[in-house]
Amino acid sequence: MLSRVANSLYWMSRYIERSENVARLLDVNLQLMLDFADFDDDKLEKHWLPILCSAGNEKTFFQLYEKADSESVTEFLTFREENPNSIISCLFSARENARQVRDQISLEMFETLNECYLFLKSSNAREVWQTGAHEFYEQIKRYSHLFQGLTGSTFTRNEGYEFINLGKFLERADKTSRILDLKYHILLPSVADVGGAVDAAQWQAILRSASALEAYRRFHVEDILPKKVAEFLIFSTTFPRSIRACMQHLDEDLHRLSGKERREYKSPEERAFGKLLSDMNFMTIEEILDTGLHQFLELIQTTLDQLDDHIYREYMHHPPVDNQAEILLHQQQMQQQQ
Amino acid sequence: MLLNNYQTEDFFDEMFTEGGHGVRPHYQRVADRLQHLDSGEHRRKQTAVDLAFMRSGVTFTVYNDDQGTERIFPFDLVPRVIPDTEWQRIEKGLIQRITALNLFLHDIYHDQKILKDRIIPPHYILGAKHFRREFMGFNVPKDIYVHVCGTDLIRDRDGNYLVLEDNLRCPSGASYMLENRAALKRAFPDLYRNARVQPVDNYAADLRKVLQYISPPSLGSAQPNVVLMTPGVFNSAYFEHAFLARQMGIPIVEGRDLLVRDARVYMRTTSGLVPVDVIYRRIDDDFLDPTVFRPDSLLGVPGLVHAYRSGNVSLANSIGTGVADDKVVYYFVPKIIKYYLGEEAILPNVDTYLASESQDRGFILENLAKLVVKSANEAGGYGMLMGPWASKEEIESFREQIQANPRNFIAQHPISLSRHPTWCNTETGGAFEGRHVDLRPYILYGEKITVTPGGLTRVALRKGSLVVNSSQGGGSKDTWVLHGDS
Numbered sequence: 040m041l042s043r044v045a046n047s048l049y050w051m052s053r054y055i056e057r058s059e060n061v062a063r064l065l066d067v068n069l070q071l072m073l074d075f076a077d078f079d080d081d082k083l084e085k086h087w088l089p090i091l092c093s094a095g096n097e098k099t100f101f102q103l104y105e106k107a108d109s110e111s112v113t114e115f116l117t118f119r120e121e122n123p124n125s126i127i128s129c130l131f132s133a134r135e136n137a138r139q140v141r142d143q144i145s146l147e148m149f150e151t152l153n154e155c156y157l158f159l160k161s162s163n164a165r166e167v168w169q170t171g172a173h174e175f176y177e178q179i180k181r182y183s184h185l186f187q188g189l190t191g192s193t194f195t196r197n198e199g200y201e202f203i204n205l206g207k208f209l210e211r212a213d214k215t216s217r218i219l220d221l222k223y224h225i226l227l228p229s230v231a232d233v234g235g236a237v238d239a240a241q242w243q244a245i246l247r248s249a250s251a252l253e254a255y256r257r258f259h260v261e262d263i264l265p266k267k268v269a270e271f272l273i274f275s276t277t278f279p280r281s282i283r284a285c286m287q288h289l290d291e292d293l294h295r296l297s298g299k300e301r302r303e304y305k306s307p308e309e310r311a312f313g314k315l316l317s318d319m320n321f322m323t324i325e326e327i328l329d330t331g332l333h334q335f336l337e338l339i340q341t342t343l344d345q346l347d348d349h350i351y352r353e354y355m356h357h358p359p360v361d362n363q364a365e366i367l368l369h370q371q372q373m374q375q376q377q
Numbered sequence: 378m379l380l381n382n383y384q385t386e387d388f389f390d391e392m393f394t395e396g397g398h399g400v401r402p403h404y405q406r407v408a409d410r411l412q413h414l415d416s417g418e419h420r421r422k423q424t425a426v427d428l429a430f431m432r433s434g435v436t437f438t439v440y441n442d443d444q445g446t447e448r449i450f451p452f453d454l455v456p457r458v459i460p461d462t463e464w465q466r467i468e469k470g471l472i473q474r475i476t477a478l479n480l481f482l483h484d485i486y487h488d489q490k491i492l493k494d495r496i497i498p499p500h501y502i503l504g505a506k507h508f509r510r511e512f513m514g515f516n517v518p519k520d521i522y523v524h525v526c527g528t529d530l531i532r533d534r535d536g537n538y539l540v541l542e543d544n545l546r547c548p549s550g551a552s553y554m555l556e557n558r559a560a561l562k563r564a565f566p567d568l569y570r571n572a573r574v575q576p577v578d579n580y581a582a583d584l585r586k587v588l589q590y591i592s593p594p595s596l597g598s599a600q601p602n603v604v605l606m607t608p609g610v611f612n613s614a615y616f617e618h619a620f621l622a623r624q625m626g627i628p629i630v631e632g633r634d635l636l637v638r639d640a641r642v643y644m645r646t647t648s649g650l651v652p653v654d655v656i657y658r659r660i661d662d663d664f665l666d667p668t669v670f671r672p673d674s675l676l677g678v679p680g681l682v683h684a685y686r687s688g689n690v691s692l693a694n695s696i697g698t699g700v701a702d703d704k705v706v707y708y709f710v711p712k713i714i715k716y717y718l719g720e721e722a723i724l725p726n727v728d729t730y731l732a733s734e735s736q737d738r739g740f741i742l743e744n745l746a747k748l749v750v751k752s753a754n755e756a757g758g759y760g761m762l763m764g765p766w767a768s769k770e771e772i773e774s775f776r777e778q779i780q781a782n783p784r785n786f787i788a789q790h791p792i793s794l795s796r797h798p799t800w801c802n803t804e805t806g807g808a809f810e811g812r813h814v815d816l817r818p819y820i821l822y823g824e825k826i827t828v829t830p831g832g833l834t835r836v837a838l839r840k841g842s843l844v845v846n847s848s849q850g851g852g853s854k855d856t857w858v859l860h861g862d863s
Contacts, residue, residue: 041634045647138434139610141619142629146433153434198647296647354647360636362667365679369637369668 044143045202046355047136051144052190052206054133055152058126059183060214061094064248065113066176071244072109075237080106087112089224093217096122117168117175126179127159145193148186155182201292205350208292212285213343216336218248219272222265223333242268254278269332270324282339286316289346296354308349315342379419380411380798383809389536389795390811391457402863403460410568411455411798416807419454419800422564426452429563435556437613450553451852453799454564457814457834458572460862467530467538467818468828470724473714475526475820478543478701480717482522486512486697496716497709501733504784505706506754507546507662507699511669515686517695518591519823524693525584525657526820527551527832530724532795539727539792541815543710545702546694547659550833551580551819552617553853555624557833561855573860575830580819581624584657587823588625591691592654601654603627604644606635608660608676618659627657637680640687655691662696704753704787705731732779732786741788742779745772748788750779763843765791794843797854799836813837815845816856830858 068090072078078086087107091097099121104111117126134156137149158164158178168175187207194200222245232238242263246252255263255271258278275281290313297305304310315338327335385393392404400408427449430436436447459467484491485502486509492499502508527548529541558577562569585603592601607618609631622629628644636643636650643650658665664674666681684690700706708729711722730737730748741748745764752760762775779786796811803810818832834854835845845851 040647041628041630042645042647043631043634044628135610138615138619141434142605142622142627150433154432157431357636357645360633360679362675362679365637366668366672369680369683 040198040202042355042357044140044199046351047139048143048199048202049206049350049355051133051136051140051152052203053210054129054136055183055186056207056210057124057214058129058133059180060210060218061116061124061126061129062176062179062183063250064090064094064218065116066173067244067248069109069113069172071240074240080108083108086225089221091116092224093221094124096124113172118165130155130159130179130182143199145189147189147193151182151186151189155179155186198296201296202354204288204292205296208285208288209343209347211280212282212289213340215249215272215280215282215285216339216343218245219269220333220336221245221248223336238265239263245272249280251278251280266324266328269328273327273335274319274322274324283316283319286312286319290316306349306353308345312342312346315339379414379416380408380809383798383811385796385811388793388811388813389532389534391532391795391797391814393798403458403859405863406568406572407456407458410565411809419807422454423800426454426560426564429560430556434616435553436616451838452557452560453836453852453854454561455798455800455809456561456855456857457797457816458857458859459831461859462862464830464858466723468830470538470722471528471818471820471828472826473718473720473723474528474540474543474710475523475822475826477714477717478526478545478710479520479522479822481713482695482698482701483520484717485700487514491713491716494716496712497706501705501709501784502700505700505703507697507703509662509697509700511682512686512697518593518688518691521591521822522695523698523701524587524591524695524822525551526822527817528820530816530818531727531792534793536795538724540707540710540724541727541792542704542707543702544817545698546661548817548819549614549617549659550817551584551829552620554819554829554831554833554856555580555620557853557855558831572857574857575860577829577831579827580821580829581621583821583823583827583829584621585625585627587821588627588655588657588693590823591693593688593691595688596654602652603655603657604630604653606630606632606656606658606660608632608664612659614659621657632660632676632678635678635681637678637684640680640684640689642678642681642684642690653690655693657693662699665692665696699754704729704751705733705784708787727789727792730788732783732788737788738779738783741786742776744788745776747790749791750775750786750788753785753787761844763791791843794837797834797836799838799852799854801838801840810840812840813843813845814854831856 084107087109088097091100091107091112094116100107100115103119103121104115115122115125119125120128122128134152137144137152141149167178190203194203222241225241242265243252246255246263246268249272251272255268258271258275259267271278271281273282276284276287278284293309294301299305302313304313383393385396392408393400430449430452434447436449481491491497492502523545525548527544527550529544530538531541532538554577588603589601604627605618605622607615607629609615612618618629630644634644635653636645642653642656644653660676663670664676666677666679667674668679669682682696685692685696707726708731711726714720714722730741732738732741741750745762746767748764750762750764755761762771764772794813794815797814798809799812800807801810801812814834814836816832816834819829821827834856836852836854837843837845838852839850
């Protein structure tokens with residue numbers, strides 16, 4: 040498979056997964072805000088800033104807006120093309136990548152993305168968003184689910200499929216870790232509120248941001264406890280958006296690509312990733328909380344970042360051709376022949 | 378019903394006999410169906426087709442637009458119908474033409490007998506913009522120069538088919554021929570089923586066979602690696618490139634995906650360098666290899682021409698075919714056919730004047746306001762003067778250009794192209810009106826020559842306009858070749 044194609048498939052998949060996660064995050068937090076109608080500007084900013092940091096690019100944000108409130112942050116993360124991680128930017132990039140590899144993906148996959156693109160480009164998109172943000176984010180999630188479902192049912196299980204999966208699971212593991220990390224940043228109104236109604240609402244929002252609320256309830260059948268939530272989102276082997284579940288998929292895909300035996304790894308980055316996954320098989324949530332949840336989540340994000348870098352260098356990147364040198368080389372060869 | 382007020386006026390109409398009194402027999406089924414169509418149903422079908430094209434991205438990119446706007450090629454629902462007997466003559470004429478042009482290309486890159494015999498004055502060829510002196514004496518695989526050809530045909534006031542031009546470099550539009558057929562089948566399934574239309578679906582498979590057939594001989598019987606080379610996603614025909622690659626099941630590559638080492642072309646893949654044997658290139662000679670042609674071009678691959686010359690990679694179409702679609706060479710095609718095949722051209726040319734012949738030039742300059750003037754090497758409707766519709770300034774500008782560089786211009790009398798009923802949005806809603814059409818059939822030259830029955834009918838949507846190019850506001854129609862004559 041062409042390296043350029045592998046790169047496009049990988050990013051097409053990552054961007055779609057990312058758009059879905061941003062949509063879910065915004066949807067959940069907008070609804071959460073309905074419960075906190077009394078928030079003043081300061082509290083609003085403290086709520087939205089971490090979300091901005093986890094999903095966007097706060098520097099660009101403050102070039103465009105004065106303060107971070109529900110409207111400005113959601114607008115920035117939804118429609119601003121200046122923000123490369125806004126939903127609209129992600130989906131435009133996904134579609135552009137898909138266009139680059141149109142000959143490789145199924146017609147159904149392209150059509151779904153293209154429909155989504157046409158919807159977002161139309162004036163209708165903003166109208167839908169303004170009359171009902173929830174409906175809008177539902178629609179974005181549906182496009183993502185439809186696309187991923189179609190990928191599963193129409194894309195040949197070849198090398199390209201591995202790159203699509205790598206993109207999806209890497210992005211998903213990263214986003215779940217960032218969503219969980221949000222709780223570290225979102226401040227409670229006061230220390231006394233720990234364990235109170237606001238705290239519970241926030242933890243519930245975390246679960247819903249990861250589409251995990253119902254799965255959690257079914258698994259635990261008890262109150263939403265911070266420790267249990269963290270444990271569930273990190274360790275669950277059965278819930279498909281937990282960090283470990285995603286990493287297990289990644290591990291399998293990496294091995295299929297490299298052709299190496301299980302537990303053998305191709306590079307230091309893959310080894311570091313494998314080690315982390317293996318550690319997670321023996322760790323408890325208590326150990327993580329003792330050394331710091333935030334630090335652990337950061338370790339995950341760094342490891343995934345390095346893995347992303349490795350995948351790029353190993354499969355997608357060829358050292359750029361120096362065109363001038365190439366021209367000279369071939370001119371010399373031709374002269375020798377004549 | 379919708380056809381009741383249709384006027385053929387003073388034109389040859391594809392569907393109606395003179396004066397609009399009768400329907401030509403091969404259009405009877407279409408006419409019957411249209412009689413039962415009301416404007417509401419027509420609108421619903423048209424909307425459905427347009428949406429489907431938009432959704433599946435059957436679009437071309439409009440240049441000079443920051444947004445990279447993609448537009449659909451307007452599609453008219455009424456098919457153009459050609460009876461079998463008529464088609465057989467067209468097919469014969471096209472095969473004759475491409476056979477002769479291929480012999481011509483071989484000759485001018487080898488012995489140049491046709492120049493020595495003074496059939497064509499040598500300076501026309503040796504000075505042609507697309508003549509590739511570097512390839513003199515070079516033997517292309519299987520002696521085929523033009524593998525894919527799109528020849529534009531028009532019909533005059535008497536319904537005679539004439540050749541307007543040959544596109545022998547990277548002719549485009551075959552994907553629209555295939556997509557139009559698919560769209561029409563969805564819009565009028567009953568009509569299509571009953572009309573006994575010859576299928577066009579084999580185009581991509583036939584093209585793939587041509588490409589495999591010309592693989593380098595050194596490969597032996599091994600399966601060749603065939604790729605389609607595109608300038609990239611911003612090219613206006615990118616949709617077509619991706620479409621054909623997908624239909625043929627071959628990778629689509631850009632210059633940056635390829636690399637030449639030891640006179641062999643490789644593509645850069647996830648598992649290292651993989652050799653490439655045949656390239657269906659949709660990129661002009663000038664951009665193929667910055668070592669040889671334009672050094673400023675980043676679209677091509679340094680060393681590609683060297684690999685080609687070494688016989689390690691085959692190109693479709695071959696390098697240097699552009700000399701045969703020079704409009705000055707077009708003038709000589711009937712003589713070329715006579716010279717190599719000893720036959721009269723089955724499909725005649727439009728009468729043409731060469732500005733570089735002093736007698737013709739005098740006539741052209743005197744009659745600029747009555748003639749159509751074309752530059753020798755432009756495409757897409759650019760570089761043209763439509764005398765009768767042009768302003769004084771345009772005419773004077775062409776006069777200067779012709780005097781400065783007569784070699785670059787030809788002139789023709791405006792042909793009253795045939796017309797075809799076409800849905801036109803009018804102030805009162807919509808109606809069928811006559812619009813001028815041309816036809817681009819696609820010819821594939823491999824182990825044998827195949828002409829896909831039909832082709833791309835382009836239609837000038839603006840009232841009175843003769844310009845059918847998509848870049849100039851043209852649309853298209855599905856083209857039916859029937860199994861019989863009615």
